[in-house]
Amino acid sequence: MNCSILLAGFGGQGILSAGRFIASAALTEGKEVCWFPSYGPEMRGGTANCGVIVSDKTIGSPFITEADALVAMNSPSLEKFSEIVKPGGLIIIDSTLARPIHTRTDVQWISIPASELAAEQGNIAYAIIILLGCLIRQTGLVGRESFSRALFENLPLRHHHLIPAEMAAFDQGGNYAVGRD
Amino acid sequence: MEKRVLMKGNEAIAEAAIRAGCRYYFGYPITPQTEIMHYMAKRMVEVGGTVIQAESELAAINMVYGAAAAGARAMTSSSSPGISLKQEGFSYIAGAELPAVVANIVRAGPGLGGILPSQGDYFQATKGGGHGDYRNIVLAPASVQELYEMTIEAFNLADRYRMLALILGDGALGQMMEPVVFRDKEPIDLPKKPWAVTGTGGVRPHNTITSIYIKADVLEAFNRKLQAKYAEVSRREVRAECLNCEDADILMVAFGTCSRIGRGIIPIAAAQGVRVGLIRPITLWPFPSDVIARAAAQPSVKAVLTIELSCGQMVEDVRLAVDGMKPIAFLGRSGGNLPTQKEILQKIMKMVGR
Amino acid sequence: MQAVFKRTAGLLNIPTHYCPGCTHGILHRLIAEAMCELDILHRTIGVSSVGCTYNNYEYFACDMVQAAHGRAPAVATGIKRVHPSKSVFTYQGDGDLAAIGTAEIIHAAARGEKISVFFANNAIYGMTSGQMAPTTLIGQVTTTSPFGRDPDAQGHPINVSEMMATLPGAVYVERVSLHDYRHIIQAKKAVRKAFRVQEAGLGFSLVEVLSTCPTNWGMDPPKSMDWVAEVMIQQYPLGLFRDPKLEESK
Numbered sequence: 001m002n003c004s005i006l007l008a009g010f011g012g013q014g015i016l017s018a019g020r021f022i023a024s025a026a027l028t029e030g031k032e033v034c035w036f037p038s039y040g041p042e043m044r045g046g047t048a049n050c051g052v053i054v055s056d057k058t059i060g061s062p063f064i065t066e067a068d069a070l071v072a073m074n075s076p077s078l079e080k081f082s083e084i085v086k087p088g089g090l091i092i093i094d095s096t097l098a099r100p101i102h103t104r105t106d107v108q109w110i111s112i113p114a115s116e117l118a119a120e121q122g123n124i125a126y127a128i129i130i131l132l133g134c135l136i137r138q139t140g141l142v143g144r145e146s147f148s149r150a151l152f153e154n155l156p157l158r159h160h161h162l163i164p165a166e167m168a169a170f171d172q173g174g175n176y177a178v179g180r181d
Numbered sequence: 182m183e184k185r186v187l188m189k190g191n192e193a194i195a196e197a198a199i200r201a202g203c204r205y206y207f208g209y210p211i212t213p214q215t216e217i218m219h220y221m222a223k224r225m226v227e228v229g230g231t232v233i234q235a236e237s238e239l240a241a242i243n244m245v246y247g248a249a250a251a252g253a254r255a256m257t258s259s260s261s262p263g264i265s266l267k268q269e270g271f272s273y274i275a276g277a278e279l280p281a282v283v284a285n286i287v288r289a290g291p292g293l294g295g296i297l298p299s300q301g302d303y304f305q306a307t308k309g310g311g312h313g314d315y316r317n318i319v320l321a322p323a324s325v326q327e328l329y330e331m332t333i334e335a336f337n338l339a340d341r342y343r344m345l346a347l348i349l350g351d352g353a354l355g356q357m358m359e360p361v362v363f364r365d366k367e368p369i370d371l372p373k374k375p376w377a378v379t380g381t382g383g384v385r386p387h388n389t390i391t392s393i394y395i396k397a398d399v400l401e402a403f404n405r406k407l408q409a410k411y412a413e414v415s416r417r418e419v420r421a422e423c424l425n426c427e428d429a430d431i432l433m434v435a436f437g438t439c440s441r442i443g444r445g446i447i448p449i450a451a452a453q454g455v456r457v458g459l460i461r462p463i464t465l466w467p468f469p470s471d472v473i474a475r476a477a478a479q480p481s482v483k484a485v486l487t488i489e490l491s492c493g494q495m496v497e498d499v500r501l502a503v504d505g506m507k508p509i510a511f512l513g514r515s516g517g518n519l520p521t522q523k524e525i526l527q528k529i530m531k532m533v534g535r
Numbered sequence: 536m537q538a539v540f541k542r543t544a545g546l547l548n549i550p551t552h553y554c555p556g557c558t559h560g561i562l563h564r565l566i567a568e569a570m571c572e573l574d575i576l577h578r579t580i581g582v583s584s585v586g587c588t589y590n591n592y593e594y595f596a597c598d599m600v601q602a603a604h605g606r607a608p609a610v611a612t613g614i615k616r617v618h619p620s621k622s623v624f625t626y627q628g629d630g631d632l633a634a635i636g637t638a639e640i641i642h643a644a645a646r647g648e649k650i651s652v653f654f655a656n657n658a659i660y661g662m663t664s665g666q667m668a669p670t671t672l673i674g675q676v677t678t679t680s681p682f683g684r685d686p687d688a689q690g691h692p693i694n695v696s697e698m699m700a701t702l703p704g705a706v707y708v709e710r711v712s713l714h715d716y717r718h719i720i721q722a723k724k725a726v727r728k729a730f731r732v733q734e735a736g737l738g739f740s741l742v743e744v745l746s747t748c749p750t751n752w753g754m755d756p757p758k759s760m761d762w763v764a765e766v767m768i769q770q771y772p773l774g775l776f777r778d779p780k781l782e783e784s785k
Binding site: 205207231233235236237239240241243244245246247248249250251252253255269270273277378379380381382383384387388389390391392393395 | 547576577578579580582583589590592593595596597598599600601602603606609610611612613614615616617618621638639641642646
């Protein structure tokens with residue numbers, strides 16, 4: 001098993017933390033993981049992306065040149081990264097913020113109005129969690145329990161009371177996975 | 182199973198230093214290594230250590246000089262432009278024979294350059310940078326786990342040989358998160374520091390730490406002594422990893438992040454019927470010339486390919502090691518770009534005439 | 536026979552290399568005597584800098600470290616943080632402290648490093664043969680201001696003590712002179728006080744010592760002393776710029 005995921009959007013959408021949750025969940029399952037962020041001079045408001053590689057074997061390059069899946073939370077990110085998704089790979093977009101582009105017909109597309117759904121729940125920060133729910137359900141990357149544990153391990157104590165709501169958002173995203181049981 | 186902790190490379194360096202007994206960290210912020218200082222600022226409080234945000238990289242390395250002279254394990258860290266400023270201190274540390282550890286999380290240059298990963302400081306790290314005849318031990322980790330382990334190793338080597346040990350990472354290694362296991366190493370027997378300035382206590386003659394020798398003969402004798410020490414380090418401390426090198430058609434030489442990319446090539450090339458080996462220098466100084474020469478001398482080896490995040494620096498040492506036995510090819514990327522597996526593979530196929 | 540004057544245990548029995556009439560020897564002796572009188576010689580660590588006194592680590596009987604040009608306050612910071620219960624001093628000239636090492640001295644003071652700085656100001660670069668210093672007076676002839684220091688082209692002298700006194704971390708700042716015995720006694724008090732301020736953990740202390748350089752000033756020693764008294768002091772008035780009000784116990 002070797003899976004490369006790219007998460008991309010604006011700074012402040014929780015992209016880097018989302019990558020950390022995946023890496024942390026995979027770690028608890030005994031996998032090799034490598035998380036690599038875009039890092040730049042701007043601290044806020046710019047584009048943000050990170051790659052997460054989960055594997056059974058030692059991980060080579062930390063840079064993803066061919067992704068198994070892309071989660072895009074805005075149009076610029078989608079345009080920038082859609083080309084590096086492998087044929088047969090997966091692109092998940094927040095359709096509140098990005099529209100599908102039609103240059104890639106050889107990949108699977110899933111559109112979720114994640115920001116809209118999150119706003120309905122009263123917390124825009126859940127948008128990325130909804131998207132992760134779908135990604136993880138669709139790819140089987142990590143188990144639900146591992147993800148929940150990753151939230152406990154990575155969120156500060158003062159935010160732990162929000163985790164049940166985050167997991168509800170996670171499950172809501174899962175429902176968008178194709179061919180769910 | 183050993184507990185694995187997810188950590189940034191920069192954080193792993195800081196944690197390792199603290200576990201190695203370093204209680205004095207002096208630094209100045211610069212991307213992409215500042216997390217080292219962030220981590221130190223929090224953790225040193227827990228262990229009763231000292232962190233000073235210095236007024237400059239120059240001041241920081243000279244605080245290290247002072248703390249090392251006083252007998253303590255001390256370190257600083259920076260990235261390329263900041264490391265350039267520290268070169269004065271490197272030379273003085275060599276001249277005063279002080280043990281010190283420095284981490285350089287290299288970014289792309291020259292000048293202010295960029296903040297993305299690079300290996301363009303190879304020359305500076307291995308061939309001086311500061312003035313005079315001196316060497317630093319240069320370690321090149323390739324994972325967050327190795328950043329942790331080699332930082333501890335760097336303190337031990339520095340103490341053993343009374344010289345500067347440099348950890349040469351890059352922006353990718355510093356910024357990435359990978360699992361780390363905090364393996365406690367067996368305590369090793371290191372020399373005591375009777376030379377340190379601690380106050381005479383009224384019981385011994387005064388200790389002096391200096392790097393100045395005005396008389397030619399005295400300075401030459403000191404230089405001979407230094408060279409003898411460097412020769413010993415070269416004999417004893419060369420480290421390299423060889424993967425798939427036996428009977429290889431093509432030999433790759435790459436360190437750090439590049440070696441990770443190179444490792445991924447081995448099975449892909451094998452599937453296409455080309456046996457590719459990888460030599461990964463772990464110590465960049467002393468350089469594993471003999472390891473490379475032995476591997477390149479194999480009749481099976483057609484050519485040697487050096488891969489770097491630079492415009493061609495380590496390749497000069499590879500060429501010296503191979504000494505004309507086999508053709509040397511080079512593939513380098515700079516500016517913060519990394520070579521892809523695809524372009525490395527293309528290069529290899531061209532080298533074997535396909 | 537009763538000895539009325541003898542060598543101080545704070546200095547080793549090694550002839551210094553200073554020129555005749557140079558006041559470095561006097562300042563060395565004052566520092567050495569102060570360490571002995573305060574009984575801190577065995578737990579003092581000094582830092583030599585770059586300039587004429589580059590090798591005074593050979594003369595002082597305490598532990599000594601030689602530092603790169605201008606970096607003595609940073610080196611002293613490293614030492615003091617490792618050994619907070621020891622006394623640490625730097626001995627710096629005007630080029631070392633007020634030109635190449637300006638950042639280090641200001642920030643050591645700003646941090647309130649508990650070190651004592653002895654700053655010999657002779658308004659010229661001695662070791663490199665008489666170039667203009669940051670403290671060279673207006674009109675003063677040096678090898679790099681051969682027509683006299685011109686403020687339009689070469690700027691104005693830096694009054695280090697006045698500048699340092701603006702920093703809260705610099706708790707004791709005093710300017711003294713060595714041009715006659717009365718002033719030498721006053722300088723000795725200041726040197727002692729700098730160590731005592733450090734011993735009391737009060738903060739950073741700096742004693743600026745107006746010094747002579749007969750060789751590069753092109754004057755004989757007595758004339759050099761007169762020049763300090765009559766000319767230099769005009770630019771660099773003596774006095775206490777920051778006073779921590781130590782209790783006079785010792």
